[in-house]
Amino acid sequence: MIPIVLFVAPSGTGKTTLVEGVIRCLKERGFRVGALKHTSHRLKFDHEGADSWRFTRAGAQLTVISSPDELALVQKTEMELPLENIVEKYFRDVDILLVEGYKAGRRAKIEVFRDVKGAGLISRGGQNDPDLVAVASDVELDLDVPVLPLDDPDAVADFIIERFLS
Amino acid sequence: MIPIVLFVAPSGTGKTTLVEGVIRCLKERGFRVGALKHTSHRLKFDHEGADSWRFTRAGAQLTVISSPDELALVQKTEMELPLENIVEKYFRDVDILLVEGYKAGRRAKIEVFRDVKGAGLISRGGQNDPDLVAVASDVELDLDVPVLPLDDPDAVADFIIERFLS
Numbered sequence: 001m002i003p004i005v006l007f008v009a010p011s012g013t014g015k016t017t018l019v020e021g022v023i024r025c026l027k028e029r030g031f032r033v034g035a036l037k038h039t040s041h042r043l044k045f046d047h048e049g050a051d052s053w054r055f056t057r058a059g060a061q062l063t064v065i066s067s068p069d070e071l072a073l074v075q076k077t078e079m080e081l082p083l084e085n086i087v088e089k090y091f092r093d094v095d096i097l098l099v100e101g102y103k104a105g106r107r108a109k110i111e112v113f114r115d116v117k118g119a120g121l122i123s124r125g126g127q128n129d130p131d132l133v134a135v136a137s138d139v140e141l142d143l144d145v146p147v148l149p150l151d152d153p154d155a156v157a158d159f160i161i162e163r164f165l166s
Numbered sequence: 167m168i169p170i171v172l173f174v175a176p177s178g179t180g181k182t183t184l185v186e187g188v189i190r191c192l193k194e195r196g197f198r199v200g201a202l203k204h205t206s207h208r209l210k211f212d213h214e215g216a217d218s219w220r221f222t223r224a225g226a227q228l229t230v231i232s233s234p235d236e237l238a239l240v241q242k243t244e245m246e247l248p249l250e251n252i253v254e255k256y257f258r259d260v261d262i263l264l265v266e267g268y269k270a271g272r273r274a275k276i277e278v279f280r281d282v283k284g285a286g287l288i289s290r291g292g293q294n295d296p297d298l299v300a301v302a303s304d305v306e307l308d309l310d311v312p313v314l315p316l317d318d319p320d321a322v323a324d325f326i327i328e329r330f331l332s
Contacts, residue, residue: 020224027225035221035229055201055264058186059193063201064256068246073239073256080234090230090239098221 002034003164004087004097006105006131008122009112014150018112018136019100021153022160026096029157031165034094036086038101083107096165106131108164112150113137134159168200169330170253170263172271172297174288175278180316184278184302185266187319188326192262195323197331200260202252204267249273262331272297274330278316279303300325 009015019035026033055063056074065072083102091097099105103122109131111123115138123129124143135143138150148156175181185201192199221229222240231238249268257263265271269288275297277289281304289295290309301309304316314322 016220020220023221023224023226032227033225035224035226037221037229037231039231039233041233054182054186055189055203058189058201059199060189060201060264061198061260062257063203064252065203065205066247066252067205067207069243071239071241071243071247071252073237073241075237075239077235077237081232081237086230086232086237091228094227098226 002087002091002094002097004099004107005133005160005164006099006102006107006109007112008103008109009114010119010122013112013114015100015112018150018153018156019098022098022157025154025157026160029161031095031161032093034091034097036083036091036097036099036102038080038099096160108133110148110156111135113139113141114150115139133163168253168257168260168263170265170273171299171326171330172265172268172273172275173278174269174275175280176285176288179278179280181266181278184316184319184322185264188264188323191320191323192326195327197261197327198259200257200263202249202257202263202265202268204246204265262326274299276314276322277301279305279307280316281305299329 007015007019023033023035053063053074062073062075083099083105087097109123109129111121111132113121113135121135123132132145134146134148135141136148136150136156141147146159148159173181173185189199189201219229219240228239228241249265249271253263265273275289275295277287277298279287279301287301289298298311300312300314301307302314302316302322307313312325314325
């Protein structure tokens with residue numbers, strides 16, 4: 001099983017930017033990184049009129065476009081696929097998988113925290129989330145897990161390497 | 167093994183439009199259709215600035231975006247993946263796969279033919295292609311395989327159902 005790390009946060013916290021930065025750092029250090037994002041929106045490229053996706057719009061259940069340096073796929077689904085199914089089906093050839101948006105998943109989590117009035121940690125609310133392994137924060141916090149600097153993806157990548165890839 | 171049909175033609179023949187129409191007809195008749203297209207161009211949705219693909223641009227080898235009704239994937243590849251690999255990895259849950267653009271593949275082929283000055287059939291050039299099963303043409307042709315009307319995707323779908331799905 002490849003290691004999986006969930007990044008959780010309310011929207012507007014800068015989660016995507018942090019994940020993006022961590023991907024870049026891990027790749028620079030030679031790791032093959034997979035990324036998985038959950039969205040409740042319709043996927044954009046399916047609406048831009050790109051020739052490539054005419055088959056999807058015509059009713060293909062699964063369309064693959066293959067080019068010399070990348071392959072893209074769109075699969076129609078009848079229900080939201082569980083994290084486990086997606087990992088098993090698609091993420092076999094990576095060293096680590098970073099996930100944005102499966103808050104309820106029972107996997108190691110890094111919470112992304114930005115100090116705004118009235119906000120508390122999701123994972124240290126009513127009850128402690130046992131899957132929390134670190135918090136990336138823009139302020140100092142006194143916690144039972146490491147607190148990493150939100151604006152330093154290298155530091156977050158270091159933590160992930162030490163914890164999951166060493 | 168699911169049946170696979172390659173649509174071959176020079177560009178500008180209306181191949182994509184025909185495949186699109188055939189997908190629509192087959193889906194209307196209850197078949198689960200997969201579509202595979204080869205392109206030598208860079209994939210468009212990766213360049214439109216969609217948030218979804220920031221992870222790909224940051225260096226993720228494989229990015230999956232999951233939404234309630236579809237899943238999309240982009241995989242970086244070091245070389246062009248062979249048809250067989252793509253079929254085996256991705257197209258397990260469809261009834262038939264329609265393919266555009268793998269001319270050299272040794273699979274059943276339908277040639278799409280439009281009568282323009284000086285043009286001949288690709289599959290009946292110097293030597294006969296044994297994989298040719300039909301031609302979709304805008305003119306009558308005298309051939310050893312069925313000639314189907316180019317502008318009638320229903321007729322092409324009928325042929326495919328009788329030949330591969332009955």
